[in-house]
């Protein structure tokens with residue numbers, strides 16, 4: 283079966299003012315058009331048989347594998363401390379970790395924003411429960427768990443300075459709606475950090491649908507007019523791509 287969805291999100295600011303009262307209603311600014319999804323089980327490889335801009339979407343990693351996210355070898359494979367250092371955060375920043383899982387990155391980021399906070403967003407309550415248990419154990423107070431929906435990160439508009447997605451975006455079943463929600467939640471000048479295993483590199487030992495090429499990521503972020511600011515290539519297996527909301 284094949285279907286496609288097209289929707290347009292209008293963004294703009296409406297200002298109503300008087301001497302006594304000034305009211306600003308913030309509506310979404312700019313237009314982003316959903317390129318649509320194609321569902322075609324006959325083309326399915328190892329993913330969900332749903333395609334976005336030519337890419338088959340992967341399955342969601344179940345919470346049962348949360349322990350694997352904390353495996354010791356990940357320090358060498360994904361260099362998490364270097365990743366968060368390279369985000370160049372300020373102590374007051376509010377950072378959304380989208381698809382936070384067990385909080386492997388959330389807890390590292392929280393140390394860098396002592397006067398700000400981390401919003402750890404995930405669709406699996408079991409993952410958010412793990413984050414809460416670790417918060418209590420490590421006495422961390424500047425992480426808030428947010429229960430997202432598959433098509434909505436559930437973040438207020440203009441509320442975050444940065445969003446990070448590590449090994450997560452490729453499994454979002456509704457990537458257009460997710461980036462739209464993140465875009466709206468970002469403050470002007472806010473940045474998106476997108477980390478995925480390098481799809482261009484056959485030697486990276488990860489299944490194909492768990493990797494992405496830079497070309498594909500740039501194409502998908504381009505739907506929103508997000509500026510590709512840079513790609514940091516210090517990681518053994520992943521791209522660390524940075525996009526900026528310029529307006």
Ligand SMILES: C[S@@+](CC[C@H](N)C(=O)[O-])C[C@H]1O[C@@H](n2cnc3c(N)ncnc32)[C@H](O)[C@@H]1O
Nearest residue numbers: 343351381382383386404405406430432448450
């Ligand atoms: C492979 S794990 C990575 C977790 C974490 N980023 C890390 O690097 O340790 C991907 C996570 O994304 C979450 N996820 C999948 N789709 C999501 C969505 N639409 N919104 C928020 N989280 C999502 C999954 O529940 C899972 O916890």
